[in-house]
Every structure is written in C-alpha cells, then in structure tokens.
Amino acid sequence: MQLNITPHNQHNTIRFYFVLAFMMLIGNTVLAQETETETEQDSTKTTYAFGKLNMPNPNSIVTKYTYDPILDRYIYTEKIGKFNINYPLILTPDEFQKLVLQEKLKAYYKRMADAQAGQKDGSEEDQKNLLPEFYVNSGLFETIFGGNTINVVPQGSVEVDLGVLFSKQDNPAFSPRNRTNFTFDFDQRISLSLLGKVGTRLQVTANYDTEATFDFQQVVKLEYTPTEDDIIRKIEVGNVNMPLNSSLITGAQSLFGVKTELQFGKTKVTAVYAEQQSQSTSVVAEGGGTVEEFEFFARDYDENRHYFLAHYFRENYDKALKQYPYIDNQGLQITRAEVWVTNRNNQTENVRNIVAFQDLGESETENIGINPLPANFVNSPGAKPNNKNNDFDPTNIGGPGSLLNEGVRNITNIQGGVNVNVNEGFDYGKLESARKLTEGQEYILNSELGYISLSQRLQNDEVLAVAFQYTIGGQVFQVGEFANDGVEATDVEESVTGNQIINNQSLILKMLKSTVTDVSQPIWGLMMKNIYDTGAFQLSAEDFKLNIFYTESSSLNYITPVNEAAGFGVDVNGDLITPTTEEGDLIQGTPLIRLFHLDRLNFNNDPQERGDGFFDYVEGQTVLSQNGKIIFTKVEPFGRYLFDVLDNDNNPSNNDQDYEDIADTQIGFNENQKKYVYDILYKSTKTAALDEAEKNKFQIKGRFKSSGGDSGIPIGAFNVPRGSVVVTAGGRTLVEGVDYTVNYQLGRVEILDEALKASNTPINVSVENNAVFGQQTKRFAGINVEHQFNENFVIGTTLLNLNERPITQKANYNSEPINNTIFGFNGNYSTEVPFLTRMVNKLPNIDTDVPSNLSLRGEFAYLFPGSSKGADFNGEATAYIDDFEGTQGAIDLLSPLSWSLSSRPVDRGEVYVGFDDEDSPGIQNGFDRALLNWYTIDPIFYSSQSPSGISDDDISDLYTRRIFINEIFDQDIVQGQTTVINTLDLTYYPTERGPYNFDPAAANGNPLDPNSSWAGITRQITSTDFEQANVEYIEFWVQDPFLDNPSSTGGKLFINLGNISEDVLKDGKKQYENGLPDDGDISTIQLAPSTLSNPYIVPQSQSLIYTFATTGDERTNQDVGLDGYDDADEAQMLTTLFGSNNFGEDPSNDNYSYYLNTDGDIFERYKKYNGLQGNTPDTFSDTNRGSTTQPDVEDLNRDNTMNTIDSYFEYEIDIRPNVLNINNPIINDVQPRSVTLPNGTQRDVTWYQFRIPINEETQRVGGISDIRSVRFARLYVSDFTEKTVLRFATLDLVRSDWRRYTLDLDNDTTNDSPNAEFNVGVVSVQDNAGYEIPPGVAQEELNNNNSIIRQNEQSLVLQACELEPTDSRGVYKNINVDMRQYKKLRMFIHAEPQDGAQLDNGEMVGFIRMGNDFTQNYYQIEVPLLVSANTGSTASPEQVWPDENEIDIPLEFLQKIKALGISAGTLSDENPTFYNVLDGELNETGFMHKSTRNTLQ
16 A cells, blocks of 8 residues: 655645645734734724825826036936926935936846736747846956856756655565555656857757656757857867768767867868767668568477467378469368467456367377377278367267267366376366467468467467368368357256256367477477568568578588589489489579479469579468468478488388488488488477587578558667768768658658669668667767868868777677777869860750769778777787676576475375375375475564564574575675575474374374475476576575584485476365355355365366455455365364364364464464465454465466376485585585674584586486476475474576587597586586686676676586596587687686596596587687696685696687698598697698697697
C-alpha cells in the first residue's frame, strides 16, 4: 500500500490555501487588537463613502519643468494658457534628477506589471523582456564585447514538489524491516531556454530540460563574434560542429567543446577541440528501400518452430517438391487442423486437457517409438496417416484390439488408460489446460506438404500436439481428435457417496514435440531442419538474392572432389560419369544453388533446364515471406540428400543402411561423403553438431530489400543532427531539398527523384547519429585551412584526430579504442567558359545565352591508424580475444523462496510391511520423511529490533551467525551494496517426523530411524537445455557442518537434475489449494472413503489459475496444505485408516508458523516456517504473516500440468568429517577463517567449495540419456544420525563459454585414451585465495559510485588424467576473428601436477589451434610446458607463470608457413607439417613428426 501526496497542481493549491489561511488568521488577530483601542463611533450613517477619485488633467492644463539658469533651479508649473492654476514648485538640480528617476522607475514597473498581467495591447512584446538590461560602465568591457549592455531573455518554467512517500507491502518475501518504507518525495521539473547577449559580440544560448530523454538534447553554446576586421572571426564554446567541404574527410556535427575561426587575408582557419557525442553510420538503399544482407551456415536452421504433422509428410517431402512449383502429393489437401501447446501464459479461453501419443496415426514400424512393439500393433502397414493405422486409435477406445481404455482420458492416470507399458515424455505427453493456437496468427499450415510453422519458437520443455484432417482421392482421413468431435471437456456422474464426480476428459492427439528431447525417438525427425531465418520481418521477391557457398580456404559456389583424379564418379543426376556426360552435369561445375535443388526455374517461375543461375522464389515452397524464412526443398539438404548425390557405388538400395551408420564408423561413406555430408546435424542436436565443425562449411548468403514505404528510408537513427546526412548515388552527391528530404526527428530519408528510385541505383546514406547510450569518451580535435586565391580557385588542407578513451583497462577484440589521425587536402576550381556556349550555338536549331561553367575538384586523404594508450599491455596496444573473466556463467539456485517440499526419490529400497510398494501411489510413499527446514535467516535477528528472547549467544552460534562476503570472497564492495551473504540454510532433524509422514512406527512421538530417514526440497529450472547452455558442473560453497561436533558420522547429500515428479503426495492427482471447498466441507469432493492407496483429497474442477479468491474463514478452509485436510479432517482420515489419530494436534505436521510469532531460539522459530497449512493468510501484522501469497500447488513450474516423470541424474556427495579436505576430488578449494562472534568469542570456521562435474553422475534414474531437458533440481539428505545444518553461501549450476571437444584431435586411433578424465574450470582472485595473477596483468578497476572497484581476474583451468602419450584434450569456442591487422599472439600458461601425481618438464604440451575447423584446416601453436616449482604463497608471478610457458609469437609467421606450404604443396597432406621457432626466429625447414615440442603448425 502506498500513501502519496496528491498530484502536482493540487500541491500548489494546498500550499496556497495554507498560506492564505495563515495570513487571514494573523490579519484577524491584528484587527481584534486594534478594535480594543478604538473609540466608539457614531452609529448613524448619513451617506455613502466613495473614497478618492483620481482623474487625469484635461489637455488644456499644461504641466512642465523649466530650467532657470540664473537661479540654477528647475521650476514646475501648471497653467491654463498663461494663468497658473497652482503654486509653482522650485527644485534644485539634485532634487530634479531624483524626481525624474522615481517617475521612470514607477513607469517601468507599471509597464512590467501590465506585461505580466497581459491584459493591455502591446504587452506581448514586453513579456519577452521582463528582465532589465544591465549596463557595465567600463571602456575595456565595451572594447572587448562591442557594447556595454548585458541582456538576458529567459523562457521556461520551474516546478517543485515536496511530499512524503509511505509504502507498506505485505509481501512475505520481504523481511519485516523492508516491508514498510518512509521517505521524502522531492521532485523538480525545470524547462529553461535562455538567450543572453553581452554587448554586440558575445551571445549565450542554453536549453535545459529535466524531462529530456537524452543528454544530447541539452544544448549550451557560447558564441563570440568580433567585427569583420579582426583576425579572430568567431569563438564558440559548448555545442559546436565542424562541417567540412570534403567527401573523403567527413567532419562532425554533435561536438561539445571549443571552436574558433580565424582569417588572415584570404586564408581562413577553423580549429576545434571537443568531445564527440555522435557516431557515423551508413545504410545502402535501392528503389526507396533499405538493402540488408544475411548470412548463415548449415547448422543455423530454425529449430523448435517448424514441424511435420506425420512421418508420411516427411518421407514424401522430397518427392513432392522434386518438380516444384508443381507439388506431387496425389492431390492430398489438409482441410482442418488444431494445434495445442503448453499453456505458459495461463490463457483461459480455448483450453483443454490433452494426451498426445507420438505413435498416433503411424503405420511404419520404423516410425513407431513404443518399445517393445506390441504384437499386431500396426493395423495398416504403409498406409497414409490415419487414426485406424494402429492400436492407439482414439475412435476405438475400449474396442476390439485397442490398447486404449476409457481411463486414458483421465489425465491423472494415463498409464492406467493404456493396456501396455508406456513412458511419459517418450511415448506420450500430457497437458492440463493446453492452449489452442490460432491459425494465421500463431502458426501457418502448409496444407499440401503437411507441416506447420509456428510464429514463436517453443521452449525446450514445452509440448506440441496436433489433430488434423485431410482429403485424398475423395476420401477423408483424420489423425487425433478435434475439440468439437463430441468429446466433452467434463463429464458428471454420481459417486458411491452420493456426490457428483466431475471427470475432465482429455483429447487424444498426435504428439509432435515432447518435454524430453531424445534424438533416438522417431518424434525427433518431425522437427524440420531445412528452414532458415533471414532475420527479415517480411520478404518480397523484388531484389531478393540468395546463393550458397562452400567456405574453406576461400568461398566457392561449387564443391570439388577430394581426389581430383578420381573425381566424384557421378553427375548431378546420380548417373555414373561416362565420356558422354555433359560438362554442365558435372558436380564440380554445378553451382551449389542448383545442386541443392533451389534453381530449376527461370525468372517467370517456369521450368528451365539447369535453371537460370538464380534462387527460385516460390512462396510456400522455397520461402515463407510472412516470417522471412528460407526453405530447402529437401528434408536433409546437407545430410541424406547430399549423401545420395555423392553416392557412387551404383547401388542406391543400400543407401539407407550406409547413411544410418549405427556404429558411427562411416564404412559405407566414400571420401567425398565423409568430407561434405553433415549427417550429425540431423541425427543429433545443433549443439552436438558443433563437434564436427569441419562439416559446417556450407554458407548461405543473400540480401533482401525492406520497403521504405511512404515514410522513406530508415537510416537507423533518430534526432539526427541537421546537416549530418549525406546521400550519394552512383558517385554523385545528392542535394537536400532537391533530390531528397530528411526527417531529422524520425531518422528517415525520402527520395524525391522518382527516376532514381525506379533505376535501382544503389543509394548510400551516411549519417551522424547522436550516441544515445554512448559510454565511451571520444576526443575530437581538428584544424581546417582554406585559401582562396580568387573567387574561382580555392584549396584547403585538413588535419583531424579522434581519440577514444577505453571504458576499461582491457579492450576486447573488435571493440578496441582508437586514436586515429587523418590528413588531406582538396582543391576546387570553377570558371565560366564562353567558348563552350559559342560552340553549342553553332549546332543547328540551338540558340542559348546560358553561360557554360567548368568545375574541377580534387581530393587526397591519408589515415594514420592508432590505438588508445589506456588499453595497452606492457606498452603494446592489445586486444583480448578472451581474458577468461567472462568464461563462466551461473544458474543461481540459492534463493529459498524457489524451493518447495519434494516428492520422494524413487527406488530407495525400503519395504513397508502391509503397504504397497514404496514408489506406488498411497500413504506409504511419505514414510521415512524426516523434518527439513530451508530458509535464509531474517536480518531482523541481527538488528536492534530483534525479537525478545534472542540474545547475542543465539546469533553467535556458528550455524545462525551472520556471514559476510569477505569471509569467503576477496572482492571489493560497491558503496551501498550489501556486505552480507544471505545463505541458504538446510536444517535436518533425522529423528523427527516430517510433513505427511503417517508411518505408524512414528506415531505417539516415536523417533524415526535415522538410517532410513530422508528429506528433500525441489525447484524448477527455467533454462532446461544444459547441452546448449554448456553446463559443466554443480558448484557450491558450504560451511563445515561439523565444527561443533567433529566426531559426527556425517551423512549424504544428494542432488538430482532432470525430470522430477511434482506429485509430492503421490496419488496421480494435482493438488491446488484454491480448488478446495471454501466452506471447508470436503465431503462434496470426497468420491470414496479414504484408503491406504488413496488417502488424500484433491479438487475435482479444472485448474485455470493459481490464485486465491477468498478471504477470512473461506481462505482458512482452503489454505490447508497438500493433503486437502485441515487438522480435524487429518485426524478423521487417520482414524478411518488406522482406527485412531496417534499423531497429535497437527497430524500431518504441515502447520505453518511465522518465525516472529514463535518462541525459542532461531532454529525453533524456523521449525514450522516451511509448513503449508495456514501459510497464506489474508491478514498481516509485523509479527505474524504468511510465507507466500499464492496457494500451494503440485505444479512447481506453473505450466498447469503436474509432472509425474521421474527421469534424472543423481549425484551422491559424502558429507563426513574425514572426507572434508582438499584431497577430496570434488572439493576444489578450502577457505579456513577465524571469525569474531557477537558475544565476543572467536572461532575458527572452514568453508569448502564443491565442484561436481555434470557428466560424472552417481547413477541415472528413469532412462534419462542426456542433459537436453533438465526441468527440475532436487536436494535431499539421508544417513545423518543427528541434527545437521548445511549453510550454502553459493549454489550454482555453472556453464562455460568453452566447450569440451569430444572427438579425436589428431585423427590417430593408436593413441586414444580410453580412461582419460578431462575437466574444465576456472580459478580467480575472488574465489581462490592462493591464485597468483600472471606477470604484468593487473585487475581492472571501475569507478562505481565514486568508489574504485577492482574487478575479478580469472584464468581457465584444464585438468587431464590418464592421457596416453601424444594424445590430447581441448576445449573450443566458435569465434570470428580477422588477425591480419594484428602483429602478435600472446597467452600465459601455467602447468602443475595434480595432487599425488608427478609431471616432468616438457612432458605436457600446451597448444592453441585456430582455423576453419579443428582437424583439417587450422594453424597450431604449441609449446612444451615447464612445471612451476613454487606455487606457494611466497611464489612470485614469474615463478608461477614462467616465461618459457608463454606463447608470444609474431602472426607473420603464420603467413610465412602457409606460403611455404603452398610452395611445397604440403597443405593438402593428411599429416601436418611442423616448423620450429627458436629464440623468436622461424626455422623454415618443415618436418612431418614431432621431434621437438616447441613447434608451430
């Protein structure tokens, strides 16, 4: 709640009334006092009092002053004619001057008052000059400024608001101290325009507006203009410009600094020193539209957006488009389609529960994913898509031969509705309240080719399902069910208890995408991988160009055979090469655009043999204009299609087997296929395809024209400085106002010459754009000299310098600060040539007197490039390809608000006599759950407002004390930033019963068996594709949990990543509190008496949104936790099941209690803070409030569907005193510290940094195969025998920009290391106390809030074990770097053995490999590594980073060895050639084996 002062205009009114009332009160008081002293007046009134009437004298009365020189007096007279009508007034000269001054002042103020009132004629002019002129009585002043007056003309307004702001937010996510806030609200708005003149030579102009959007809108300018005879013609300070009459050297418009203009006779000099506030850009347009280019590689297809509706359409796609634009699909036409997706935005219209099977409608066994395949599952082998093709027929549910029964429509028990074993996420997917997409807006349907294109890319964990109907040969076929097919969304029947049973019936659909990405499933093939995004919003055939290149050493629009002598063996038609084969059919001579079947038509889209050499623009077949997509006419253009084109064994029948290559040996591939076919791109994910970068060389380039429309050509800028736009066409500079106009505010250029637009001549528009968000300081200095010999001949010279100040001390590649200087001169000569006029007049029928002119113009310019010294390294201009500071990123899992009570981990191996299996639905699923609290301690406990009963001893406990950043991390703190780490604390009570544990053995307060106990929490993960994000490991800092009990036996911490069931109380049904009866009568939704296998209560109605709509008792009746019972109903349920309630007043142990509304120490106060019953009250106080504002639900990721899949990686971590040391392979660092506690005692504490590689799981549960779909994380603990507190300072999933290369780096199978371990990490100043930075390297320093903050300095760490001799491991990163303008390459390397291992000098080699790929076209620079002898705290940087390990090599050596390789013809050899570099000199004698280690390749 916020309490604000009323709006601004009312502020002033309130203040005015306040002052007025105050003055009236004072006035009344004064009058009252005067009344007491007055004498009583006669109460009889005889007439009215009119006051005084001032009337001007008539014109007949003449008033004047007359000076009498004899008396030296001024005589004032009033006369009619010669008659004085009043006594004359005699004044001395001083008295007269005083009187005149008073009269003038009175007249002046009267005129100003009239101007302010604005009610008299002529007051408008006076309003512009309310301030008086100021006079300076100084001859020097007048000499400098050409006058003695100062005139200031301000315009604008000033508004000031003063108020108070009180806010109170009843958000349980905030601490009590932060829920209320009281501050003063001071706001000022100034809009000021000022024009000042000092004399006649100095003028000051200023515009200032606090509401201005950008800084460049504030203008301040001081202009000094002497007389014409002075050498100094003009001096300007403030916003200035530097226009130049040159096309090679452009000036600048948006400058802030000093400018002067000088003139020496006929020589003019202009000089500027300023800060540049703009940047220059240019765009190219044709025909009035902007021309934009695009380029992408084969790997860059548009994923998760385009899908085939069935495998039939995929398998017939190539055949259907073989003769495009004619589509050979036997007349098939899709007439209806409904597309359903995960309802992320909680839409309430057009929603249904759906169950989607991937095998629905399929008729080929290779396209069916269910395993094992049920007997006689396929009813119509080879048939077109149809519901009746197999036993998942939704029209035959419960019928003969059907594998589906009526239970399949119950979304809470899909497995029970299928008569064979199916796996969620693989064989089927389910969605509650799935959202139906709108055709034409949210997706496009290709009714002839059978695919859909979504307007928005799906997230990795979303489900896509479809129902469609098509006609062919007069018959109608259907796959899936439509919403209006007669399947009602809800069905109502009566239960055995007499209550109504509401059955939410699901539609049966065809699944196109699952929440789990598994490339081995047939559904993977339904995602189209032949559509690419150009980045255009709308394409048109006009001026659209596209071509395909193969980029190796250079870009070619054709491919060449690996063996020139053998060739490809076949032509483009697949026929063997014969002497009669035409040259135009040879693969090596065929443009790639035709080879990939995108050029078979002419300009009119009519078939033409061998095409016309241009891309065929066919809507819906090769392009999707609406979405800016390019479509290949082959399903796998760079995979199977290219494999077939290059197949030369004259046996096409074995191509299927050869291409599938199950063993990944490529035995069936010829050499050309091995080089060019990018099969992994289609068999696996785009991320996996990164490993075979040598195949990703097909590049698609093109350009399109975006129409400028009626508003002109967008130039990519707004608020453009006037005069900064230069437009050229065909080398000719166009004239503004004649050839084009500019809208400087919107940043658009309108071409006026229609002939120029129609000619499609490239139009270049260069513009100076005001830097809107520019943070880099640019210093602009220049001088321009022009000498005019006569009115026809002018020469000039220009010298400019632009110096950028680096933002930081390190400059990244392609963003280096410049210090460029440009010098040039120009000349213009123009004269009349009467001779030409006379010659023209000699032509017949021509007679003109227009003079002829001859104009000559010449320019020269030279650029001296340079760099700013602020980013130098050891005195050398340096650009960082990667400084490794940004190598890591993290997914933070620390916030306790994101964690919730977890479901039971599967297969814990427990057997409960008399109950079902531990993992089956039922009450036993919660057995052995112990009490676990998770929280961050509220800062109020450490403040003066701490609750009564909390002493210094309570907050001096090592597991409740406050923890500061510098206890773990060595980093500077920005002023105002918190110095505290808000830790995630897990307090585990292994012998105390946890929530929803109704184990009879735990009744009557009996302790749990700690050896069987467990407790856990779960949270969602929003970035689910760990393969794409390159998540490397799990990392966390945790305080030693055994500081007070070193003899503890410890226990285990488990981390689960993957798909984790959200069904906390396992019954297959989703609980959401706001769906429970608001009157508390659960009998209305209890369909049957409670049983051991079905003990809980859940809502029957469909969930639409998770929000309470109730208050008071109704809220209390709903806010009862995940079991659906309040305490009384819980007791009744237990009585029904076990005969009595032996679990106390809170049988479920799920009641909530706020930590400030409880007694005891901090542990006791948080014991019930994670309870679910009563944790969302609608009334709040400072000492009693809820923990959340939303109802508790079994849907952590809020996608409206309760996930029941248990498929995850499990990481088991020993937490025992004897393994908490640096020798533990998963402990990366140890930080011992000594801390002083609030009670004055001093204790030693230890922090451990755990780093668990993501690929080193303890076990895999539920058939998970990869990390492409990690939707949830779970932490759970077990095996602890006593209370344990785990305090996490960080808890991250760490990703890296550098990926591990998983293939062979040397193509040598004899040195492979089968048991090698390879890990990637970082070490940094902030996280690792013993880290020594390389010599010469300094931490970056940034000025933040007037504080110098040192940034992190970090290095990449590669750890390798069990490597065979000459084998190698590496990490890679895809970048685009042009090194030709650089001189040297440097990298620091440190080598040391791992703990317990031995490493000799030169035994390990460090190398950098750069090139077009990793194994075929690259340079390699390697150096034998010297082991650092001293890495202790006393080691110097030179000892840790020896000079012998540093790679410091001139890049010209790379050019030399390439030239040597070309000369020797060794570049194409399979084995690389090595060259030694000794003492900085290149030995140009190459060799083929690694005789020495300090080599360059």
